[in-house]
Amino acid sequence: MSDYVYVTYIYTTPQKVWDAITKPEFARRYWVHCNVSDWKPGSRWEHRHGDDSGKVLIDGTVVESDPPRRLVITWTRPDKSKTPSRVTFDIADYAPGLTCLTVTHDQLEHDDAMAASISGGWPKVLSNLKSLLETGKTENIWLTKGKEG
């Protein structure tokens, strides 16, 4: 099975989680990279390096967009060398003041290297996101290890 499912519970609101994923100035603070799009179904989105280069690391298409509850995007290598995979963000109220974020990354069966990279990446990104939203503190999660998305 080449699917990955990551869950984190964050003391915040669904809207803040949505903004943290979709707003570049927010994402740079915990992801280093950022996601750029108008987030309308059918639109292109880009996962860019947060530095001045703005290099596109990943891109794809917005498949489904229901702010602040659900976002589905394709996850494509910019050189289109492999079949795209798919990422789904589900944002739900879990308890008063507590939001549950589920990230499902699937359709990875054609890209083992990407599967290896994202399975190291998502847990760090989600842990850092929780830390930022709950304490305001973050760190550069890619500081010691290359260039994962």
Next chain:
Amino acid sequence: MSMDAVFKALADPSRRQLLDRLFARNGQTLNDLCGGLEMSRQAVTKHLGILEEANLIAVQWRGREKLHYLNPVPIFDVADRWIGKFERGRLRALGDLKKNLEREEK
């Protein structure tokens, strides 16, 4: 979802074994996970419940099948508490060294 629940869940070798099996192959059903184990089905169910409670396992339903996924996010939350960003590179290097040396000895 507390850190206590994470430590309690990880304190048991059977539960670590279940996580190892999901690490090797993600997205398994209860039946898959029971295969080849010495634990009873009831015991596996109980352990999975504790792992789910600690958010170390995420579950998704596919039709009538309940699939279990390894969710390492809480382990990163634990690590973040004590591992500073500048230590991370050195610790990784030490970890890699240990792995390589132990492999050579086998």
